Amino acid sequence: MDLELSFKVFKLYILQILPERMHWADAIAQELMRRSDEHAIATGTSISGRIHLGNAGDVIFGDGAYRALEKLSPSSLKLIWFSDDMDPFRRVPAGLDPSFERYLGMPVSSIPCPDKCCSSFVEHYSTIFLNSLKKLGIEPEVHSTTDMYFKGIYENSIKKAIEKKDEIRKIFKEVSGADRPKDWMPFTPVCENCGRISTTKPLSYEDGSIEYRCEGGVVRGKLIEGCGHKGHSDLKHGKLSWRVEWAARWAIFGITCEPFGKEHAVSGGSYDTSSIISREIFGWDPPLPLQYEHVLVGGKKMAKSIGNIMTVKDLLNYLEPEVIRFFFFRSRPITHKDFDMVKLMQLAEEYEHVERIYRGSESPSPREDEGEIKSIYELSQVGEAVKEKPIQMPFRSLVYLVQVNDDVNWIASRLGVEPDKVEKKIQLVERWVEEFCPPEMKFQVSPELPGVELPPVLKEFLQKLSKSLEKDVREKEVQDRIRKLSSELGISPKEAYRAVYLVLLGKDHGPRITTLMKSLDKNFLVKRLRLEG
RNA sequence: GGGCCUGUAGCUCAGCCAGGUAGAGCAAUCGGCUCUUAACCGAUCGGUCGGGGGUUCGAAUCCCUCCAGGCCCGCCA
Known part of the structure; x- marks a missing residue:
């Protein structure tokens, strides 16, 4: 018992004095x-x-x-x-x-x-x-x-390899069990007649010159015919195995x-x-x-035959370069990595989290290693890492904002940033929303009144809300109004919000209500809440 | 025929090499912020660490074995 305890104490002590985990x-x-x-x-x-x-x-x-x-x-x-x-x-x-x-x-x-x-x-x-x-x-x-x-x-390497080709053959045999034929050459010339390299067979070597015949070869299981040419090549037009x-x-x-x-x-x-x-x-x-x-991409191997090839150039249409680097540096190289376009928002959010810790606007949780996070963040940067507290433009927020109203100035004012700072990112997010956003995060203000049945009390609530909006759509008051009205009518705020979302979007949830309302035409909003179309 | 990687919370992954209290983020739930759903904050919830065996005082961690998934080599690179 005492022994066990002392082991534990010793180990805990060691853990404390050990340097932080290392990237x-x-x-x-x-x-x-x-x-x-x-x-x-x-x-x-x-x-x-x-x-x-x-x-x-x-x-x-x-x-x-x-x-x-x-x-x-x-x-x-x-x-x-x-x-x-x-x-x-x-x-x-x-x-x-x-x-x-x-x-x-x-x-x-x-x-x-x-x-x-x-x-x-x-x-x-x-x-x-x-x-x-x-x-x-x-x-x-x-x-x-x-x-x-x-x-x-x-050239010197080729000469050396040809000189020692039997030694190399022995290495092949010993390491991988592969038998290279006796007349094997470590260098394959390009056929001067047809320009192919998969078809030539070296015949002999003398003084920097390889004699070969273009007799054909197999590429990906497919036979490529040689042109039959027989000639000599120097060591500059060909390739080492x-x-x-x-x-x-x-x-x-x-x-x-x-x-x-x-x-x-x-x-x-x-x-x-x-x-x-x-x-x-x-x-x-x-x-x-x-x-x-x-x-992997979306759980599958990238293959031209599947048509799921993703290039960095493609990806830069949806993500900032830092997030692409982050994808590679957040875990060990040997870990399976699945680049899933649908889950890309999650990746962006994890990057934002690491950024907040690095730049001091969030503290790491006890189990997160600050040293490792520091390395991950620095490795993810295109240039020098900056230490100041970040003004973030969260991917998630933008996903909702661009769906409400994609006006750059409006979004910039919502985020409290300069329009030119957010413009590029809006483009990235918009493309993602259009092509990969999962349906539950997508919404659209219905042009027609969605066909929903509401209990009378909720209809009354919407009527009253509509009336108050005729005068004033300042956002603090909207929220106050919703709360007041729902308590007056004896319904929960939750039901009240649900009703608003239903008549506007046809769904029972949506982005922050004031954000949504503020982006809509006042007359339209008033009419819609009265259930008049 | 030979080899590699992965399997830990709903999701993405740390922790494994050098055994010592099972973790984070996101999601979810509840609450807070004079502003109650999805920009912020707090709390909570959530895992027989793929299964079994072994070594050990002690195993997610080491060894063996099985299962599942992904992949590579055995043409060329």
């Missing part, structure tokens, strides 16, 4: 600083069409680590985004002209812009992506893998941390293999992995 980004930054004080964080995206929210998550998580490291002042620090544009084009995304099929098997960097507005397919999609990341305050150093090959940045390329890239850029999804993280997967290749072939310690779970 994952801070924990990673600490671990990284323990390892070294020069850091490069790598993120990357394979460009196969519109770049969605999940792809953005990769970079956003990287930015989280970047910002947390920044606070610890390492001697050098950068955030890199690799445009994986030497990858072969594997599937024509939905919505694109089917004629793009002719590019299957070519490096995506050689496909033209689908809208003929940019210099290429890759530029088209990556520009949109990078611009929307910029709005989230993320501006990584950008590298195109195609350019890197062209410029010869990979992924796991080798990944390792080479780590070594070349000195990558110390990289976020990635489970497709790489799986046991025997590319992170395992690349780690060993990195260490044994290129002599670089693999980066600290930052594993994350993929983002």
Whole structure:
């Protein structure tokens, strides 16, 4: 008994002196600083069409680590985004002209812009992506893998990999049990005749030159025919096999941390293999992995076939950038994340809550960790976090206000803010209300008197209320009047309010009554309360 | 065939790595604010921590197992 008690006391004491809980980004930054004080964080995206929210998550998580490291002042620090544009084009995304099929098997960097507005397919999609990341305050150093090959940045790595290809084959065998054939080459050239990379087979290597034949290959289970061309390629027009390329890239850029999804993280997967290749072939310690779970949308995987692709650009039509960042930083990367457009208001409210705590207009509850909340809020900011008490324009309030009256000046005066401050947010909320707002939060003043049966006493109440409104619609008096009348007539205020909502909206509840009334034409209101249409 | 993640209050999630009084926000309910529904404030309600077993003085937390959901690898990346 005594022993048990002393254990408890000891533990409670320890808990008190332990530092506050730590945000994952801070924990990673600490671990990284323990390892070294020069850091490069790598993120990357394979460009196969519109770049969605999940792809953005990769970079956003990287930015989280970047910002947390920044606070610890390492001697050098950068955030890199690799445009994986030497990858072969594997599937024509939905919505694109089917004629793009002719590019299957070519490096995506050689496909033209689908809208003929940019210099290429890759530029088209990556520009949109990078611009929307910029709005989230993320501006990584950008590298195109195609350019890197062209410029010869990979050349030494390719030579080394070819030299040690048998060693690499052994690593593949040991780590993932995959048998690469004896004549396997870690580098695949682009066919100089047809421009495809999925169809070429390297035959031999000598002095920086690869002999190959374009004999065809399989892409997503579909056979792509080769053109039959036989030729020689230098080491600038082709690509290292992924796991080798990944390792080479780590070594070349000195990558110390990289976020990635489970497709790489799986046991025997590319992170395992690349780690060993990195260490044994290129002599670089693999980066600290930052594993994350993929983002779902409305409980489903984002897929072009389902048509539920959500991009940051799309999302910026409904949410402020801070809330999008908040979505990624409020919980651990490994946690399932479901971006549900219908529940977006809840997300916005949680962000507002964290903002109030950070900026001192609300105190955290005993179980909320102030240090962690501080990190979450700071990581959610596009720029510097501000400490002053916020003037908030709550998403929820706006949802109701825009449905009553979408005049900017009127809404601004209700919220007590400058019209130009709220204008943008009104647009965001209006779009959400129109497209995703659940029906129970939607309302509309009925143009005709809704067909409702009211007991005589409530009719009398409405008549009297109507009369008093003929003279005066100042809001304090309206509420006073409703209360007075309901007590005079012996009905509960609740019934009284219900009656008003019924005749105005056809529903038994609605937004604050004075807000609603004030936005309506006085004559209309008086008539309606008299049940005259 | 191999692996990963998730399961804690109606909803969204902390807490798990380093076992020690089950938490927050939102919702709901009730009340307050000279202004009673949905801008604010307070209080309350709400959970056999997916099930079972084990280790332990003590398990949401560690181990085993089962169930449910989501996903990945086993072509290429």
